[in-house]
Amino acid sequence: MLITDSLLFDLTIAVGTLLVAGFFYIKHKYGYWTRRGVTQLSPVFPFGNYGVALPKGFSLGARTNRFYNAFKKSGNKLGGVYIGLDPYIVIVDPLYAKEILTRDFQYFVDRGIYFNKKNLVTLNIFTQKGDDWRNARAKLTSMFTSSKMKFYFNTVKQCSGDLKANLITLEKSNADVDIYEVMGCYFTDIIGSVTFGIEANSFKREDAIFRKVARDLFQSLPITFQMILFVIVCYPKVANFLDMPIIQPHIEKFFFDFVPETLEHRIKNNIYREDFLQLMIELKKSGEFDTEEIVAQCFNFFVAGFETSSTTSTFLLYELSVNKDIQDRVREEINSVLKKHDGDFTYEAIQEMTYLSQVMAETMRKYPPLTALTRVCVKDYKFPDSEVFIEKGTTAILPVLGYHYDPEVFPDPEKFNPDRFEDKNVKYDGYLPFGYGPRNCIGERLGVMQVKLGVAEVIRNYKLSVSPKMDQQLEFDEYIFVTRMKQKILLKLDKILN
Numbered sequence: 231m232l233i234t235d236s237l238l239f240d241l242t243i244a245v246g247t248l249l250v251a252g253f254f255y256i257k258h259k260y261g262y263w264t265r266r267g268v269t270q271l272s273p274v275f276p277f278g279n280y281g282v283a284l285p286k287g288f289s290l291g292a293r294t295n296r297f298y299n300a301f302k303k304s305g306n307k308l309g310g311v312y313i314g315l316d317p318y319i320v321i322v323d324p325l326y327a328k329e330i331l332t333r334d335f336q337y338f339v340d341r342g343i344y345f346n347k348k349n350l351v352t353l354n355i356f357t358q359k360g361d362d363w364r365n366a367r368a369k370l371t372s373m374f375t376s377s378k379m380k381f382y383f384n385t386v387k388q389c390s391g392d393l394k395a396n397l398i399t400l401e402k403s404n405a406d407v408d409i410y411e412v413m414g415c416y417f418t419d420i421i422g423s424v425t426f427g428i429e430a431n432s433f434k435r436e437d438a439i440f441r442k443v444a445r446d447l448f449q450s451l452p453i454t455f456q457m458i459l460f461v462i463v464c465y466p467k468v469a470n471f472l473d474m475p476i477i478q479p480h481i482e483k484f485f486f487d488f489v490p491e492t493l494e495h496r497i498k499n500n501i502y503r504e505d506f507l508q509l510m511i512e513l514k515k516s517g518e519f520d521t522e523e524i525v526a527q528c529f530n531f532f533v534a535g536f537e538t539s540s541t542t543s544t545f546l547l548y549e550l551s552v553n554k555d556i557q558d559r560v561r562e563e564i565n566s567v568l569k570k571h572d573g574d575f576t577y578e579a580i581q582e583m584t585y586l587s588q589v590m591a592e593t594m595r596k597y598p599p600l601t602a603l604t605r606v607c608v609k610d611y612k613f614p615d616s617e618v619f620i621e622k623g624t625t626a627i628l629p630v631l632g633y634h635y636d637p638e639v640f641p642d643p644e645k646f647n648p649d650r651f652e653d654k655n656v657k658y659d660g661y662l663p664f665g666y667g668p669r670n671c672i673g674e675r676l677g678v679m680q681v682k683l684g685v686a687e688v689i690r691n692y693k694l695s696v697s698p699k700m701d702q703q704l705e706f707d708e709y710i711f712v713t714r715m716k717q718k719i720l721l722k723l724d725k726i727l728n
Contacts, residue, residue, distance in 0.1 A: 256275050256315070259312070259315045259317075260273045260275075260278070260312060260315075262310070262312075262317040263310025263311075263317055263319075264310075266310075266618070266619070267617065267618070268308060268309065268310040268319070268618055269301065269304065269306050269308075269309050269310065270309065270310035270311065270312075271297065271300060271301075271309065271310070271311050273311070273312040275315075276314065276464070277313075277314065277460075277464055278311065278312030278313050278314050278315065278316075278464065279293070279297065279311040279312050279313065280293060280312075280313045280314070280463065280464055281293075290463070290601070290602050290604075290627075291598075291600070291601020291602045291629075291630070291631050291713070292601070292631075292706060292708045294320065294601070294602040294627050294629035294631070294632065295601065295602075295629055295631040295632045295635070297309060297311055297320045297627070297629060297632075298320065298322060298629035298631075298632025298633075299632060301320055301322045302322055302632070302636070306322055307322050307323035307326060307616070308320065308321065308322060308323070308326065308613065308616070308618055309322055311627075313463060313464055314463075314464030314465045315465075316625070317624060318624070318625045318626070318627050319618075319620055319624060319625070319626050319627070320626075320627045320629060321626055321627065321628050321629070322629075322632075324633050324639070324659040324660030325659055326613060326614075327628045327633070327659075327660060327662070327666075328659060328660075328666065329613075329614060330605055330626060330628070331603075331605070331628075331662075331665065331666040331667035331669070331670075332666065332667040332668075334611065335667050335668050335669070336608075336609075337607055337608060337609055337611045338605035338606065338607060338608065338611075338626060339359070339360055339363070339605075339606075339608055339669070340359045340360065340363070340605065340606040340608060341356070341357065341603075341604055341605060341606070341669070342604050342605065342606035342625050343356060343357040343604070344357075344462050344463075344466050344469065344470075344476055345357045345476065346469070346470050346473055346474070346475075346476075349475050349476050349477045349482060350482075350486075350522050350525070350526060351477060351481075351482050351485050351486070351525055351526050351529040352476055352477060352526065352529075353522075353523075353526050354366075354526040354527050354529060354530035355367060355370060355527060355530055355672065356530050356534070360608070363669075366523075366527070367668075367669075367672065369509075369513055369518060369519070370509070370527065370672060371672065372509065373506055373509055374672055374673060374675060374676060378504075379577070379675055379676060379679060380577050381504050382424055382676060382679070383576075383577040383580075383679065383683075385420065385423045385424055386420055386424075386679065386680045386683055387575055387683065388423075389416055389419045389420045389423065390416070390575070390683050390684055390687045392416070392419060392433050392434075393412070393415075393416045393433070393684060393687055393688075394687055394691065395433070396412065396415070396433045397412070397687075397688065397691065397692065397723060400412070400723060401692065401723045401724075401725050406697040406699055406700075406720040406721070406722065407697075407720065407721050407722070407723055408718050408719070408720060409544050409547050409548070409719050409720075409721045410540060410541070410544040410718065410719055413539075413540050413543045413544055413547075413684060414432075414441070414444060414445075414536070414540045415432035415433050415441060416432075416433075416543075416684050417535065417536050417539045417540050417543075417680065417684075418430050418432040418438070418440050418441050418444050418536055419431070419432050419433070420535070420539075420680055421440070421531070421532050421535040421536050422440050423505070424505055424506060424535070424676070425505060425506040425507060425528060425531050425532060425535070426488075426489075426492060426505065426506070426507050426528070427496075427501075427503040427505045427507055427508075428492075439484070440532075443481055443484055443532075444532075444536050444537075446478060446480070446481055447477075447478075447481060447533065447537070448537050448712060448714070455478065458474050458475070458476075459476070461474060462474055462476055485525050485528065485529050485532075486525055489507075489521075489524060489525045489528050490521050490525065492507065493507070493510070493511060493514065493521070493524065496508075496511060497511060497515075506528070506531055507528070510524040510527065510528065531673070534671070534673060535673060535676070535677070537599070537712050538599035538600075538671075538677060538712070539677050539680055539681050539684075541597065541599060541712060541713055541714060542590065542593055542594060542597070542599060542677075542681055543681045543684055543685055544719050545593050545596070545597040545713075545719075546589060546590060546593040546681070546685055547685060547688060547689075547694060547719075547721065548696070548719045548721070549589075549592075549593060549596075549646045550589070550689065550694055551694040551695050551696045551721050552646070552696060552702075553646055554695075556589065556646070556648060557689065557693070557694060559585060560585060560586055560589055560685075560689050561689050561690065563583055563584075563585045563586060564583060564586070564686050564689060564690050565690070567579050567582045567583055568690070570582075575683060575686065575687070577679075580679060580682050580683055580686070583682060583686065585648065586682055586685065586686065587651075587678070587682070588648040588649070588650075588651040588652060589648045590678065590681060590682065590685075591648070591650075591651040591663075592646060592647060592648040592650060592651060593646075594663035594664075595634045595640065595650070595661060595663065596634065596643075596646060597713050598630050598631060598634055598662070598663050598713060599663065599712060599713055600630060600665075600712070600713075601629075601630055601631040601713055602627055602628060602629050602630055602631065603627075603628040603630060603662065603665060604625055604626065604627055604628070605625070605626045605628070606623065606624070606625050606626075607620050607621070607622055607623065607624045607625070607626065608622060609622050610622050628662065630660075630662045630663075633659075633660025633661070633662065634660070634661065636660065639658055639659060639660055639661075640658070664677075690726075691725065691726055692723040692724060692725060692726060693723075693724040693726060694721050694722070694723065694724075695721065695722045695724070696720070696721060696722070697720035697721060697722050699720055700717065700718070700719070700720040701717050704717070705717070
């Protein structure tokens with residue numbers, strides 16, 4: 231029905247009305263935190279505080295660090311921001327973060343990580359909610375007992391032998407070593423063996439399928455997929471409605487082809503191995519997991535086990551290359567411990583390398599694998615000793631990178647100083663490299679063990695230095711979700727003659 235006799239004029243009125251209504255709707259949405267008495271940063275439509283114009287990359291950690299610094303500077307323990315149109319609360323005070331992750335965990339059970347039916351591999355222990363997560367966690371915990379760690383050690387040790395052989399070849403060539411690529415092959419082989427009971431052969435074959443999948447997962451993404459991820463981060467409900475994928479289709483296809491085929495082969499031929507897939511087989515036989523759930527959990531184990539260990543060991547070896555005194559001290563400890571174990575790497579020997587543990591802890595402070603954590607409030611919550619109240623469904627952001635670089639917590643945070651972690655009784659508020667509480671990283675002990683063994687194998691046999699060809703002004707890559715530098719970490723290896 232026309233309002234006037236002019237169709238063009240009526241359309242102009244309609245469009246104008248929609249624009250005005252949209253303006254006031256957006257203004258109302260962006261006033262959420264102000265109405266609740268929480269200091270907020272000024273958002274700009276359509277990304278909110280995620281970016282004023284088209285954001286540079288989509289790293290949540292890089293942005294949350296800026297949020298943290300802004301609120302910290304103004305003396306706030308909490309702060310409000312918007313991602314897209316949705317309100318998020320930034321947990322500036324690390325004591326509040328600890329409450330959320332432990333004592334008040336019942337209010338913040340879920341991570342709020344995006345998944346949808348187009349990417350069934352993403353519906354795993356990392357993304358699952360409520361009782362689904364609790365049930366999965368309980369079933370998977372048996373994979374990470376002390377006895378299992380000792381069993382896995384032999385597998386990890388075998389892979390470290392392949393690492394050693396590869397380093398010999400690289401050292402003889404006198405070429406610069408892309409240490410991330412080397413350690414990536416090492417951890418890909420470990421995950422292939424511990425998870426699936428196969429030899430990934432990442433060192434021996436350039437086209438090894440697991441290595442290719444790992445590279446594709448964690449490279450800077452094509453612009454088209456970046457745009458999809460912007461929508462997923464800023465407007466997850468829209469992304470879910472449109473069934474937007476968060477994993478490239480060829481990667482999901484690989485896991486849905488490989489895992490069921492491997493399951494069927496092992497069940498049919500009655501093959502038994504003490505690995506992750508064996509637990510999945512037992513859960514399938516008992517009816518507790520179906521094939522799709524098994525594929526999803528295997529995918530998560532692969533992703534979590536590979537990337538965090540690869541980046542941590544890379545940054546650790548880089549810091550040892552820069553800090554020669556620390557490198558020498560680590561080597562002295564390795565040699566001293568191995569003398570007590572007949573020169574052999576054993577599970578017990580790795581546990582005794584306490585200074586190496588300190589070095590790893592400091593590496594994960596300076597380069598946390600996940601630079602931010604998120605938790606969704608599952609029931610209305612009031613912060614202790616505060617008037618701030620948040621509603622069910624609100625997402626809390628824990629800016630890990632901000633905590634780790636706060637000079638009030640870690641004096642001179644840019645300095646690499648393993649002595650911060652010398653006293654085991656000192657617990658740093660906000661130190662969250664593996665998360666904390668009931669929903670911490672389930673594979674923490676395996677991750678620590680495999681990194682320490684790989685690093686020890688390198689440092690025992692080689693003196694490391696940074697290649698003069700490498701730009702040492704490190705810059706984080708904001709186009710991937712994990713902690714990675716834009717430039718390659720290039721090192722020189724000098725064989726230690728025994």
